[in-house]
Amino acid sequence: MTTLKDLSRHLGLSVTQVSRALNGHSDVSARTRARVETAVKELNYIPNLTARRLVSGRSGVVGLVAEAGPDTPEDSVFFETVLGLSGEFSRRDIQFVLHLMPPGTGDARPVYDRLRLGGGLDGFVLLGPCPGDPRIRHLEDSGVAFVVHGRSHAAPPYPFFDVDNCAILHDHAARLAALGHTRIALVDAGPGAAFTAFREDGYRAALEAAGLRPDPALVVRAPMTEGNGLVAAIRLLSDPATRPTAIICGNLLVAKGVFAGIRALGLTVPGDVSVTAHDDVLRAVGADGFAPALHRTRAPIADSWPHLADFLARAVAGEDPAALQRVAPFKVIEGASIAPPPENAH
Amino acid sequence: MTTLKDLSRHLGLSVTQVSRALNGHSDVSARTRARVETAVKELNYIPNLTARRLVSGRSGVVGLVAEAGPDTPEDSVFFETVLGLSGEFSRRDIQFVLHLMPPGTGDARPVYDRLRLGGGLDGFVLLGPCPGDPRIRHLEDSGVAFVVHGRSHAAPPYPFFDVDNCAILHDHAARLAALGHTRIALVDAGPGAAFTAFREDGYRAALEAAGLRPDPALVVRAPMTEGNGLVAAIRLLSDPATRPTAIICGNLLVAKGVFAGIRALGLTVPGDVSVTAHDDVLRAVGADGFAPALHRTRAPIADSWPHLADFLARAVAGEDPAALQRVAPFKVIEGASIAPPPENAH
DNA sequence: GTGGCGATCCGAAACGTTTCGGTCGCTTCA
DNA sequence: TGAAGCGACCGAAACGTTTCGGATCGCCAC
Numbered sequence: 001m002t003t004l005k006d007l008s009r010h011l012g013l014s015v016t017q018v019s020r021a022l023n024g025h026s027d028v029s030a031r032t033r034a035r036v037e038t039a040v041k042e043l044n045y046i047p048n049l050t051a052r053r054l055v056s057g058r059s060g061v062v063g064l065v066a067e068a069g070p071d072t073p074e075d076s077v078f079f080e081t082v083l084g085l086s087g088e089f090s091r092r093d094i095q096f097v098l099h100l101m102p103p104g105t106g107d108a109r110p111v112y113d114r115l116r117l118g119g120g121l122d123g124f125v126l127l128g129p130c131p132g133d134p135r136i137r138h139l140e141d142s143g144v145a146f147v148v149h150g151r152s153h154a155a156p157p158y159p160f161f162d163v164d165n166c167a168i169l170h171d172h173a174a175r176l177a178a179l180g181h182t183r184i185a186l187v188d189a190g191p192g193a194a195f196t197a198f199r200e201d202g203y204r205a206a207l208e209a210a211g212l213r214p215d216p217a218l219v220v221r222a223p224m225t226e227g228n229g230l231v232a233a234i235r236l237l238s239d240p241a242t243r244p245t246a247i248i249c250g251n252l253l254v255a256k257g258v259f260a261g262i263r264a265l266g267l268t269v270p271g272d273v274s275v276t277a278h279d280d281v282l283r284a285v286g287a288d289g290f291a292p293a294l295h296r297t298r299a300p301i302a303d304s305w306p307h308l309a310d311f312l313a314r315a316v317a318g319e320d321p322a323a324l325q326r327v328a329p330f331k332v333i334e335g336a337s338i339a340p341p342p343e344n345a346h
Numbered sequence: 347m348t349t350l351k352d353l354s355r356h357l358g359l360s361v362t363q364v365s366r367a368l369n370g371h372s373d374v375s376a377r378t379r380a381r382v383e384t385a386v387k388e389l390n391y392i393p394n395l396t397a398r399r400l401v402s403g404r405s406g407v408v409g410l411v412a413e414a415g416p417d418t419p420e421d422s423v424f425f426e427t428v429l430g431l432s433g434e435f436s437r438r439d440i441q442f443v444l445h446l447m448p449p450g451t452g453d454a455r456p457v458y459d460r461l462r463l464g465g466g467l468d469g470f471v472l473l474g475p476c477p478g479d480p481r482i483r484h485l486e487d488s489g490v491a492f493v494v495h496g497r498s499h500a501a502p503p504y505p506f507f508d509v510d511n512c513a514i515l516h517d518h519a520a521r522l523a524a525l526g527h528t529r530i531a532l533v534d535a536g537p538g539a540a541f542t543a544f545r546e547d548g549y550r551a552a553l554e555a556a557g558l559r560p561d562p563a564l565v566v567r568a569p570m571t572e573g574n575g576l577v578a579a580i581r582l583l584s585d586p587a588t589r590p591t592a593i594i595c596g597n598l599l600v601a602k603g604v605f606a607g608i609r610a611l612g613l614t615v616p617g618d619v620s621v622t623a624h625d626d627v628l629r630a631v632g633a634d635g636f637a638p639a640l641h642r643t644r645a646p647i648a649d650s651w652p653h654l655a656d657f658l659a660r661a662v663a664g665e666d667p668a669a670l671q672r673v674a675p676f677k678v679i680e681g682a683s684i685a686p687p688p689e690n691a692h
Numbered sequence: 693g694t695g696g697c698g699a700t701c702c703g704a705a706a707c708g709t710t711t712c713g714g715t716c717g718c719t720t721c722a
Numbered sequence: 723t724g725a726a727g728c729g730a731c732c733g734a735a736a737c738g739t740t741t742c743g744g745a746t747c748g749c750c751a752c
Contacts, residue, residue, distance in 0.1 A: 001463055003738055014702045019740060027700055046463040050405070051738035053396045054707045060465075061407075061441070068433055073629045079425045086446040087414055095407070095465055097441045100432040115441075120395040283419045349708060360732045365710060373730055397708035400737045695752085702745070708737105715732075722725090 002045040059120040063097040076284040084305030109138045116144050123316045131194050145315035152194050159315045159324035161307040163299040165195045166202035172248045172276045173206035180340045181246040185218040187232045188250035224250045229257020245341035249277035252285045270339035295335035348391040405466035409443040422630040430651030455484040462490050469662040477540050491661035498540050505657040505670035509645040511541045512548035518594045518622045519552035526686045527592040531564040533578045534596035570596045575603020591687035595623035598631045616685035641681035
């Protein structure tokens with residue numbers, strides 16, 4: 001292994017000067033800098049991060065803690081998250097530790113402690129926050145850097161990256177209301193996660209602004225799978241008396257199931273039911289293949305990874321959390337899957 | 347942060363002696379050891395891993411290096427691997443770093459070097475070896491511990507966990523030959539990976555032992571997807587003159603496609619064509635849903651993770667690689683998808 | 693000639709730990 | 723009585739880097 005000392009011996013320079021040359025300090029002549037560069041290549045010098053860490057007090061390692069569940073292996077969102085984050089951190093020469101707790105562990109806080117104190121991790125990415133998330137409180141208390149994908153509440157003090165779930169659902173609901181719909185259903189993720197609350201807030205606000213009374217029977221919550229979309233559509237639409245004339249879907253998988261359910265009941269989109277969805281742009285499921293074309297909002301989840309990595313790196317470096325927050329924009333992509341409600345609908 | 351120096355000052359001992367007490371060395375009196383223990387709790391001392399690393403040269407961190415490709419997000423085998431390994435290492439208090447190289451990086455060797463020398467990783471898991479794998483040679487040359495999922499050749503000197511692909515394919519082919527089949531096709535993964543060569547070896551050996559001449563036209567290689575299975579079946583079976591009477595499938599996805607292809611051509615299993623497959627027991631695709639029941643060999647890929655983690659931990663500790671090798675057993679699960687070839691077959 | 697200044701370089705300390713090679717008393721045994 | 727052995731302890735070096743506080747030298751202005 002080549003060290004700075006080897007390099008300095010080989011060049012007839014002091015260790016100090018070689019270090020300064022490598023780190024781009026000012027008081028190094030151009031000639032020396034060039035000589036150092038070539039020597040680095042010649043001797044295949046690779047700086048020892050461990051030593052650098054010892055001096056700086058930081059480890060250059062961040063982590064993601066997750067609890068494995070029975071569905072984890074099929075959770076393509078989680079997989080994309082892991083891949084995306086790993087790629088971003090790798091690019092930044094930050095080591096990314098994936099710590100998977102055994103199923104049923106429950107409390108992640110001791111795990112964070114062990115990794116932070118014993119393992120020298122100096123930052124964490126936190127996924128799927130819920131309102132008043134105890135993990136977040138714990139990390140805040142322990143003073144370690146972290147970044148959240150999502151938010152536990154509307155204006156948190158910590159670094160985060162999120163999409164404006166409230167505005168997105170507001171857009172869907174308001175648009176449908178403007179078309180004349182009065183019974184607008186929402187099929188979204190199961191309760192627990194904070195984002196579902198934001199979404200419902202936006203949904204309700206839009207309805208109320210349009211003078212409509214939100215009907216709890218029109219909100220269906222379940223894990224966002226195609227199967228659950230199908231089931232929800234059939235349950236919602238079976239009774240013509242109480243049937244909604246529009247359905248907002250939490251993501252494209254749900255929308256797929258809802259389309260299938262509508263078709264199975266012999267109904268049409270948008271003749272009988274208008275359908276909209278939010279699109280996270282997961283690679284597993286595309287927005288093509290909907291006929292008629294799906295009206296949707298679009299905010300690629302993949303946009304999150306660079307920001308999350310960047311924010312965490314800067315939080316570790318001690319930057320002000322207030323500068324490390326971002327609510328991503330979303331696009332509205334018009335589609336023929338919405339129309340005014342049918343005449344006969346009440 | 348409490349350091350050894352703080353502890354030693356607090357106890358009136360030397361740093362040396364405190365360190366020795368904590369690490370269970372022999373020349374420390376029981377009384378001193380007890381005093382140190384209480385002081386550790388009192389001052390909430392947590393050893394600094396970075397410093398320990400610097401002096402010991404070991405980090406307690408292992409890594410997995412992979413190149414991201416366009417298909418990676420849908421590669422459920424890779425995902426299961428990452429999840430399985432992460433879980434196993436987490437249980438062992440070993441940090442597991444996932445390093446994802448950007449698409450098109452090509453040569454992973456500099457990445458290994460950077461992680462090993464610069465980042466202090468002291469072991470790697472290597473996936474998908476090919477014959478004469480340059481990564482393996484590089485890791486061998488650099489003297490770092492590693493374990494391979496699979497093998498680059500039959501009797502390698504390094505730690506590995508593998509299934510006996512040769513014996514598995516031999517079993518399939520021999521069994522079909524014993525039933526009287528003379529034209530036995532193989533639909534397996536694209537070339538490149540070492541395991542496909544082992545599989546073909548077993549396949550050819552069984553054919554030759556049965557007095558049959560392997561026909562290159564009966565071996566179809568492509569990524570193991572349902573679509574490719576379907577295409578392969580149709581290509582193989584379209585010409586009744588050269589049609590095989592049995593098809594061995596590399597995995598269940600391929601078998602699904604092959605079944606679909608056979609059905610599309612108006613043929614039956616096993617009346618016209620016998621079908622067998624190897625089953626890695628991926629959660630994404632089950633062996634149910636085949637009618638008639640698929641004859642198959644079975645070796646759950648999930649059995650690999652504990653062994654890989656164990657072998658790597660022990661390799662890092664300096665254990666003899668010869669003790670860290672295992673070829674997993676497989677089971678034969680009889681199914682009605684095989685039968686003697688049809689009378690009219692030549 | 694000297695004082696100052698900028699450019700370039702260097703020695704040494706520091707980070708927190710482990711470990712090598714001791715020292716210091718005390719007992720034991722010839 | 724002296725050597726040997728042993729238990730308990732310690733100082734200092736080492737790991738590879740960064741950084742603080744100088745040092746050296748040539749050059750210019752006075």
